[in-house]
Amino acid sequence: MNRSAEVEAFYVSWKWRRCRKAYAESVGKICEECLKEGVIETGSKENPLETHHKIELTDENINDPNITLNWDNLELLCKKHHDMKRKKKEKRWKIGPDGHVTV
Structure with a gap:
């Protein structure tokens, strides 16, 4: 997963921890x-277990505590379920330099 430096910094912050x-603990x-x-x-x-953001963190929302720290945007998942949710978000295709779609 490609994350910006700002998003990476959030994930090691004391606020996030x-x-x-x-x-x-609440769940x-x-x-x-x-x-x-x-x-x-x-x-x-x-x-x-991993705490997962339902709405993915981006450069546009990283400074919004309603996204980053709001418990309504979090769920606690085992690695298996966390990986499954992340894979659903990944693109299954991309456009190559020649303009053709590749899987």
């Missing part, structure tokens, strides 16, 4: 998607 920790440190499936996943070394 404090927010993601408090959010994880019981359980993957929210696994819980919907009736499974309790508390994370492990192989499948860690």
Whole structure:
């Protein structure tokens, strides 16, 4: 994933670290998607829990705390579910230098 320096800096900030920790504790440190499936996943070394932004952070919204730090824009996911959500957002095609679409 290509992130700008400003977005990368946010993800190592004390504000984000404090927010993601408090959010994880508020949902019981359980993957929210696994819980919907009736499974309790508390994370492990192989499948860690990650706090996911539903609305992806960009240069345009990085300074908006309603996007970056708002719990309504967060969900706690295991690595499996987090990777699945990220893959859905990735383009499955691109336009090459010759103007043709490639998969």
